[in-house]
Amino acid sequence: SFINADFNIFRYHVAVMCLENIMERVIVSMQDPDMGMKMRNQRLLITVIPHAMTGRDIVDWLIQKYTITEEEALHIGNFLVKYGYIYPLKEPRNLCLKQDETPYRFQTPYYWTSTRWPASELDYAIYLAKKNIRKQGELIEYEKECYNALHKRINHTWDFVVMQAREQLRASKQRRKADRIVLECQEQAYWLINRPPPGVMDILEQGPDRRNVANTRVQLVSGQMLAIFVKYCEQYQDHDPIMQGCLPSNPWITDDIMYWNMNSETVTMPTKLRVERWSFSFMELLNDPLGRKELLTYLEKEFSAENLCFWQACEEVRHGEASKIAAKVDEVYKQFLAPGASRWVNIDSKTMEKTLEGIKHPHRFVLDDAQMHIYFLMKKDSYPRYLKSELYKNLLAKAIVPQETKKSVFPFMRRQRHSSPSPALVTQTAEDNGKAKPSAAKANAGTASQI
Amino acid sequence: NFCVIFITFEGFLSRAGEANFPLAKMAAQEVQPSETIAKLKSESEALKTKLEEERAKLHDVELHQVAEKVDPLGQFVMKTRRTLKGHGNKVLCMDWCKDKRRIVSSSQDGKVIVWDAFTTNKEHAVTMPCTWVMACAYAPSGCAVACGGLDNKCSVYPLSLDKNENLAAKKKSVAMHTNYLSACSFTNSDMQILTSSGDGTCALWDVESGQLLQSFHGHAADVLCLDLAPSETGNTFVSGGCDKKANVWDMRSGQCIQSFETHESDINSVRYYPSGDAFASGSDDATCRLYDLRADREVAIYSKESIIFGASSVDFSLSGRLLFGGYNDYTINVWDVLKGTRVSILFGHENRVSTLRVSPDGTAFCSGSWDHTLRVRE
Numbered sequence: 111s112f113i114n115a116d117f118n119i120f121r122y123h124v125a126v127m128c129l130e131n132i133m134e135r136v137i138v139s140m141q142d143p144d145m146g147m148k149m150r151n152q153r154l155l156i157t158v159i160p161h162a163m164t165g166r167d168i169v170d171w172l173i174q175k176y177t178i179t180e181e182e183a184l185h186i187g188n189f190l191v192k193y194g195y196i197y198p199l200k201e202p203r204n205l206c207l208k209q210d211e212t213p214y215r216f217q218t219p220y221y222w223t224s225t226r227w228p229a230s231e232l233d234y235a236i237y238l239a240k241k242n243i244r245k246q247g248e249l250i251e252y253e254k255e256c257y258n259a260l261h262k263r264i265n266h267t268w269d270f271v272v273m274q275a276r277e278q279l280r281a282s283k284q285r286r287k288a289d290r291i292v293l294e295c296q297e298q299a300y301w302l303i304n305r306p307p308p309g310v311m312d313i314l315e316q317g318p319d320r321r322n323v324a325n326t327r328v329q330l331v332s333g334q335m336l337a338i339f340v341k342y343c344e345q346y347q348d349h350d351p352i353m354q355g356c357l358p359s360n361p362w363i364t365d366d367i368m369y370w371n372m373n374s375e376t377v378t379m380p381t382k383l384r385v386e387r388w389s390f391s392f393m394e395l396l397n398d399p400l401g402r403k404e405l406l407t408y409l410e411k412e413f414s415a416e417n418l419c420f421w422q423a424c425e426e427v428r429h430g431e432a433s434k435i436a437a438k439v440d441e442v443y444k445q446f447l448a449p450g451a452s453r454w455v456n457i458d459s460k461t462m463e464k465t466l467e468g469i470k471h472p473h474r475f476v477l478d479d480a481q482m483h484i485y486f487l488m489k490k491d492s493y494p495r496y497l498k499s500e501l502y503k504n505l506l507a508k509a510i511v512p513q514e515t516k517k518s519v520f521p522f523m524r525r526q527r528h529s530s531p532s533p534a535l536v537t538q539t540a541e542d543n544g545k546a547k548p549s550a551a552k553a554n555a556g557t558a559s560q561i
Numbered sequence: 562n563f564c565v566i567f568i569t570f571e572g573f574l575s576r577a578g579e580a581n582f583p584l585a586k587m588a589a590q591e592v593q594p595s596e597t598i599a600k601l602k603s604e605s606e607a608l609k610t611k612l613e614e615e616r617a618k619l620h621d622v623e624l625h626q627v628a629e630k631v632d633p634l635g636q637f638v639m640k641t642r643r644t645l646k647g648h649g650n651k652v653l654c655m656d657w658c659k660d661k662r663r664i665v666s667s668s669q670d671g672k673v674i675v676w677d678a679f680t681t682n683k684e685h686a687v688t689m690p691c692t693w694v695m696a697c698a699y700a701p702s703g704c705a706v707a708c709g710g711l712d713n714k715c716s717v718y719p720l721s722l723d724k725n726e727n728l729a730a731k732k733k734s735v736a737m738h739t740n741y742l743s744a745c746s747f748t749n750s751d752m753q754i755l756t757s758s759g760d761g762t763c764a765l766w767d768v769e770s771g772q773l774l775q776s777f778h779g780h781a782a783d784v785l786c787l788d789l790a791p792s793e794t795g796n797t798f799v800s801g802g803c804d805k806k807a808n809v810w811d812m813r814s815g816q817c818i819q820s821f822e823t824h825e826s827d828i829n830s831v832r833y834y835p836s837g838d839a840f841a842s843g844s845d846d847a848t849c850r851l852y853d854l855r856a857d858r859e860v861a862i863y864s865k866e867s868i869i870f871g872a873s874s875v876d877f878s879l880s881g882r883l884l885f886g887g888y889n890d891y892t893i894n895v896w897d898v899l900k901g902t903r904v905s906i907l908f909g910h911e912n913r914v915s916t917l918r919v920s921p922d923g924t925a926f927c928s929g930s931w932d933h934t935l936r937v938r939e
Contacts, residue, residue, distance in 0.1 A: 128826035128845045129889070132869045176867035182906055186867060189890060311912070318693055318711065318741055320759070320803050320827065321782045335856050336627040339881070340899055342836050344631075346880035351924040352639075352939060353882060361662075361679065362642040362925040362939045370661060373922070393793055429750035432767040432774070474774070475813055485793070527680045533660050533703025534720040 130193075130223055136186075137195045140171065141216060147171050152213035154199055157287050162199060162215050165208040184209055192313050194223050197299035199291070203250075205302055215292065221300040223314070229304040232267065235260045237301055239275035252307045345390060349383055357381075357512040365527050366515055375399045382509040389497050392489040404505065408496045416453035417484050417492070420446045424481035428474055439472035447480070457483050624851065624861040628899035634882070637895060637905045642925065643937040645676055647683055652929035653710070654744075654916045656699045661922045665706045666929055667694035673708045675720060678927065678937050687718055687728045696744045700751040707735070707754055709742035715756050717768055736766045743785045748795075748812075755798060755812075757784040763800050765812060777810050779817040786830045792837040799840050801828030807842050807852060821852045823859045830874045834898075835881045841898075843872030849886050849896065863896040865903055874916050879923030887914030887928050893938075909936060 140146050152162035165187075172183035187207040190196045191214070198204065199213040207214070238257045241248045249257060261268060282290050306312050348354055358368045372381055380400055388395040388404075395401040402418070409415040423446065427438045446455045447466065457465070461479050468476040496502055650670035657664050662679040671692050675685040691712035698707045700717075709715040715736035718728050736742065740759035747754055748765075753774070757763045763777040763784055782803035790797045797818070801807045807828055809819035826845035833840045834851070839860070843849045848864040849872050863884060870890035877884055883904065884896040891913055895905040912931035919926040925939045 128847075129870060132847055136866075136869060172867070176865070178867050181908065182867065185890070185892070185908070186869065189869065318695070318759070320785075321761075333622045333627045335853065336622065336624050336860060338836070338838060339624060339834070340628055340631055342834075342838075343880050343882040343899060346835070347882065349923075350878050350880035350882065351922070352878045352919075352926070353634075353880060356924065360924050360939055362937060367679070369924070370922075393791075425749070429748060429752055431752050431769040432772055433769060478813075529677060529680055529682065530660070530662065532663070532677075532684060532720070532722065533658060535722055 133190065133193060133195060134222070137190065137216065139175070140168075145175075152199065154213065154291065157291060159199060159213065159215070159288050159292060162213045165210055165212045165214060168196070168207060168214060169209045180209075192303075194221065194299055194303045197295055199295055202295050202298050203302065205299065215295070217299060218296055221296055223303065229301075231260060231264060232271065234301065234305055235264060235268075235271045236274045236278070237297060239271050240279055243272075243275055244279060250307075256305065349387060358515040364515060367528060367530070368512070368515065372510065372512060380505070380509055382506065382511050385502075385506045385509045388502075392493045395493065395496075404501065405492075405496060408499060408501050409492060411501075412492065412495075414492060416446060416455050417488050419453060420455045421481055421484050421488070424477045424484075427477055428481075432474070435474055436472045439469050439476060442477060443469055455480075455484055456487075623901075624899060625901040631899050633900065633902075634897050634904050639895070639905065639907060639938050641909055641936045641938050643678055643681055645678060645681055645935040645937075646933070647674055647676075648672060648933045648935075650933060651912070651931040652915060652933060652935055653693065653695045654697045654708075655918060655927055655929045655935060656697055656706075657918055657920050657927070658699045658703050659701055659921055660703055661920050661924065663699070663703070664927055664935070665697050665699050665708075666916075666935055667697040667708050667710070668933070669693050673697055673706065673718070675706060676935075678935075685720055685728060687732075689716075693741070696742050696756075698745050698747055698754075700747050701749065702751050705751060707745050707747065709736065709745060709756070711741050713738045713740060713742060713758070713760075715742050715745045715754055715766070717754070733768065733771070735768050735771050736764060737771075738762070738764070740783070743783065744787050746787060746789055748789060755787060755789065757787045757800055759783040761802070763787060763798075763810065775812060775815045777808075777815055777817070779808055779810075779820075780804050780806060785827060788831050788833050788840065790833055790837050791835065799831045799833065801831040801842055801844075803827045805844075807831055807840070809854065819854065819857060821859065823850060824848070826871070829872065832876050835877055835879065841875050841877065841884055843875040843886055845871035845889075847871055847888075849875055849884060851884075851898065861898070861901050863894075863898075863901060863903070865894075868894065870913075873914055874918075874928075876917055876919045876926065878919060878926075885917055885919065885926055887917035887930075889913040891930070891932075893917065893928060907938065910934070 147163050147167060149161045149163050151158045151160050152164070168187050169180060169183045172178065172186055173180060176183070184207060191198065191205050191207045195217050196214050197217055199215060234256070238249065238253055238260070241253070242257065264271070282293060285293070303313060351360055356369055358372070359366055361367045361369050373384060377400070384398070388398065388401045395405055406415055406418055409418055420442070423438070423442045427435060427442065430438060445451055445453050447462070457480050461483050465477065465480045645666070648666065648668040648670070649672065650668050652666055652668050655664055655666040662677055663675065663684070664678050665673065665675050667673045669692055671689040671694055673687045673689060673694060674683055676683055689708060689710070689712065691710055694708050694710040696709050696715065700706065705717050705719045707715055707717045714734055717733045717735055719731050721728060721731065735754055736745070736756045738756065738758035738760045742756060742758055744757045745754055752768050754766045754768055755763065756766065761780050761782060761784060764773055765775040766772065767774055777800070780800065780802040784800050784802040787798055787800040790799070796812050797809055798812060799807055799809050805822055805824045805826060805828060807821045808817045810816065811818050824842065824844040824846050828842050828844045830843040831840055838855060839851055839853045841849055841851050847868050847870060848862055850859050850863065851861040852858065853860045863886070868888065870888050872886045872888050874887040875884060877898070882898055884898050886894045886896065888894060891908070891910045893907040893914060894903055895907065896902070897904050910928065910930040910932050914928050914930050916929040917926060925937050927935055927937045929935045
């Protein structure tokens with residue numbers, strides 16, 4: 111069928127042009143008189159085809175030009191053939207690159223995918239008619255189907271189709287055999303791409319249509335500004351499992367989930383790397399629920415725990431349901447901001463005044479200023495002192511450095527991949543615990559349902 | 562520059578009598594005897610050198626220069642550890658659950674599947690009433706997923722463990738755009754969703770009520786991707802679109818506070834560097850780029866002449882040293898973010914890579930492809 115997919119996919123649109131421009135650049139440099147490919151005559155049975163190259167030549171040229179591996183060169187070369195910029199002279203229906211003496215040729219720009227002259231039904235009908243007339247039984251199954259479908263659909267112009275086909279065949283008979291073979295191959299390659307047989311991937315499919323547009327301010331940046339990236343990467347390198355591995359082992363490699371168990375939210379003793387990471391930034395400490403718990407313990411000793419609780423309550427206003435904002439803001443006011451409140455937070459008078467005024471008409475961001483004030487207070491004051499405290503230092507000293515577990519060498523000793531309770535289950539159980547027993551029992555029955 | 566005239570049907574007819582010799586009709590915008598081209602080439606080289614000299618005088622640098630003294634990376638061996646098969650059509654999007662092992666994925670045929678990627682078990686499946694589900698996201702609590710696509714909506718499905726329960730029954734329609742949904746993300750809680758759309762806008766929604774909290778206008782064409790900033794104040798996000806722009810937005814005011822336009826084609830993917838000081842982008846122009854937010858400009862380009870196809874999806878490793886890019890030529894290229902060089906190329910998928918995310922604890926990354934599968938690699 112010529113109709114592709116279940117809605118209007120326009121095959122040619124601007125984003126595709128970018129790919130084709132880039133591909134054409136490659137093709138043009140392949141044909142560069144000095145640095146391009148060395149083309150020669152290729153023998154096809156008894157005919158000599160000029161300006162051809164072998165598959166091996168193509169791969170070698172790509173390897174040399176782009177300094178890439180053979181695998182990558184073959185990968186790219188295949189695309190050049192699949193997109194119709196190079197076509198095979200032998201086995202012309204098989205649009206792929208073979209890394210041997212198989213001969214190939216560059217497709218003429220007239221037939222380039224980017225040329226975009228509409229590959230109409232009429233053109234295709236003429237092409238198929240030519241094939242059919244030239245040699246009976248030349249059309250393969252799906253081509254026969256297309257031919258018959260076209261014959262029905264554009265029956266009113268069929269005389270013209272046949273006339274055109276005959277005319278083109280007559281003209282081509284006047285050519286030298288080599289030229290004729292080349293022209294037939296070129297045309298065939300073109301149609302294989304524009305009317306791919308069933309089962310062959312349609313390279314022109316692009317996904318949903320997009321609207322595009324057709325292009326800078328120059329700013330200066332110093333080395334100092336960019337040094338922060340180097341610093342960050344270095345600091346986190348040991349914490350990056352893909353870069354450095356992780357202890358005891360990466361669960362995806364060894365199938366052992368020890369690493370996840372040891373780093374879960376509810377461990378009694380965290381790992382050393384984890385505790386170290388809290389010292390990288392205040393955000394790291396806050397983002398780790400265990401770290402936050404430790405900070406709370408420390409702040410309680412300092413009688414400033416209300417700061418962290420206030421910050422958390424503000425987060426809940428900012429990220430909670432819209433309908434609950436007014437109620438939550440009221441709670442925050444009662445607990446933290448009202449004169450004589452049980453957990454009164456110490457905000458500067460200007461911010462306090464602005465906030466108290468704002469909460470008369472509560473909205474999602476009404477506590478932002480106050481929250482930010484308390485956040486930076488904790489960051490500049492409590493956080494550095496926490497890192498120097500006995501509480502932190504003791505934890506760091508006691509923190510675990512796991513032993514490495516290696517991947518099992520024997521396949522039959524492969525570890526079982528254990529399921530884990532779905533996060534949805536955990537919440538459901540918590541909800542159900544408030545309700546009658548039976549539903550809790552159901553929720554606890556084994557792992558999550560299979561599909 | 563050449564331009565090719567479209568051969569019209571009439572033109573084809575008029576040549577019907579001639580031999581069908583394919584003449585390439587090239588109408589050149591400029592004269593191109595080879596000497597002129599050579600001259601222009603050398604002129605442009607001279608200008609380039611001059612520009613670099615001027616920039617150097619002002620100590621203007623790029624990231625790879627600053628990183629010259631950093632140790633180069635060794636060889637990386639990254640194997641596929643899990644292959645998730647079950648989608649009947651192209652995988653378009655995926656997201657990780659905070660539990661570091663579950664993922665949600667969506668595909669062209671309307672299916673959204675939740676997997677325990679570690680065991681490869683499928684845990685939930687939803688069939689959307691539309692095709693091309695281009696966006697999906699896992700809620701921070703792990704109790705719901707959001708998805709949407711050609712239906713122009715973003716819907717939230719709470720995940721139920723009752724085998725008999727039809728997930729579709731509890732579906733909540735949250736976002737409504739006037740064109741396809743291209744991306745969605747929960748903010749810090751299950752209660753708010755950020756969306757981007759083919760209608761050229763982004764929007765922030767309250768999940769419970771479906772209320773539009775804020776909309777973001779400024780892109781001149783379809784918006785294709787977004788990412789939330791991991792900053793302390795948690796108030797900004799970046800979006801990329803078909804107008805080749807990447808915009809940074811203030812979530813509170815709806816204003817575009819920064820804009821970057823150096824790509825030469827659609828921006829398919831944007832992702833913040835872990836510190837929040839920069840973000841990377843992947844584009845149909847076959848490059849990925851890094852933009853520094855404080856310097857307010859591009860500071861690195863990740864490209865190679867042999868990379869011809871667009872980058873569809875990008876993400877950083879935990880330390881930000883590696884940038885993984887999924888490309889339309891079915892491969893994944895791994896870049897050294899600091900030095901700008903390619904560290905590795907990964908084969909395996911049999912069609913374009915459409916989506917790629919590193920897991921929350923950085924132990925692995927998952928790629929989804931038009932070949933119907935997802936792969937988890939380390």
